[in-house]
Amino acid sequence: MSNRYRLTPHLKQTSGMAPPTAIITGAASGIGLALTKFLLERGWAVCMADLNEPKEKLNNTLFVKTDVSSWDQQAALFEQAYTWQGRLDFHAANAGIDDRDDIFHSLSSASTKPPKQPNMLCFAVNLHGPYYGIKLAAHYMTLPSTAAGKPKPGGKIVVTSSAAGIYPSPFAPQYAATKHALVGLVRSLAPIAAAVNIKVNAICPALVRTGLAPPGLLEQFTEDQFTPMSTMMRCFSALADFDDVGKEDWVEKGKSGETVEGNLDELTWHQPPGRPDEASYINEEGQNAWAKIYFERNKNFAAMDWVNGKM
Known part of the structure; x- marks a missing residue:
């Protein structure tokens, strides 16, 4: 597993005090890369996790090659990130992939040709991966880290769901299922996460220019149909209040269990349905x-x- 340390002296003081620290998965491109830069501009240190090494050299970052579908690799990622700065304040469970199987368009009319076991990698990356990340983040966020400058144990987690986690997506049912599941996971974890001073939320991007889409798909849409990356950064900011991270009540005053959709220039907050x-x-x-x-x-x-x- 490859590492890359790039930390400028002005952020890591000799006293041992460290800047607020984030772990971002899927950080080498798309929303993850944009969020990395967004945090670096605000004085954070960012551990970037991805299967691919970033093409750009960014100061104040640590890169750890990680397959998020692997518990062992994510465990190693979090351990290295915590060792690097001695604290963990924020985790973006952002890595994801699209469908790897089909049901109804690949039917065989021959009884001698039953379907093969489906490719479930989409579930492993999009659902197992964030669950692993939340479990690991909860551990490292709640470790006492005052020596590194963290006011009190706790932190914030934002999971990247999708507009496909709100609306049906017949063209990508695996993706939609995993993203719907993430919304349910966030809403269900939030009340119990509060007991250990952790906030858990979800963002739901609409159509954003990233490497997730299959070749040729994005060319089918006009520029005015794409949600700008700035909208997604507004979603993260609304959920994580990055500029207030140094305050002792940073976590307590934050949102939790929320789902915000970023679509074009609008942020839409989606509430769970009421029970009868x-x-x-x-x-x-x-x-x-x-x-x-x-x-x-x-x-x-x-x-x-x-x-x-x-x-």
Whole structure:
């Protein structure tokens, strides 16, 4: 796994104080690269994770080649980033890919030709990857890091979902499924993340010029149909308040469980649907019952030894 350290002296003082630090996946291009530059302009240090090394040389960055679908590689990424600066304030789970399988356009009329096992890499990258990142970020964000200049434990996480995580996308159902799942994950994690001073949110880009699209697709659209990168930076800023990171109440005052769509010049906030009054099983008393049972069960799962199938 290759590393690259580029930290200018004015950010890393001899006292051991470090600048606010971010880990961004998918950081070598597109939204991830734009966000990296956006944070660097504001005095942050950024650990850039990607399968491809950035084409530009950027100061105050550490590059770690990472396949986000691999738990081991992400674990190594977070360990190196934390060792580099001694703190973690922000994580953008941004890496993603599009569909790698089809169901209804590849049917065979022969009973002797059943479908092969589908390619599920889209789920591994877009859903497993962010889950791994959130779990790792929660660990490193909650480590005491006052010696590195971090006022108190905690931090902020922004997951890159998509407009396809809000609206149906028949042309890319795998992608839509994973991006819908991320919205549900963020909304579900936010209330319990608050207990450890972490905020979790999601951005949903519309059509943005990135390398995600298959060759020839972006040429089918006119310039006025593309959402500018500046809109996506406004989404991140609205969720993470980057300029206030040095304040002790930076995390507490932030948003959590929010989903914001960046479409052209507009930021649209999407709220979860309301439940019917008849859904008493999930009222406050009901939620407490669910929480008590599931938190205890899942805590026990985490304590088990699953290596080689042993419990």
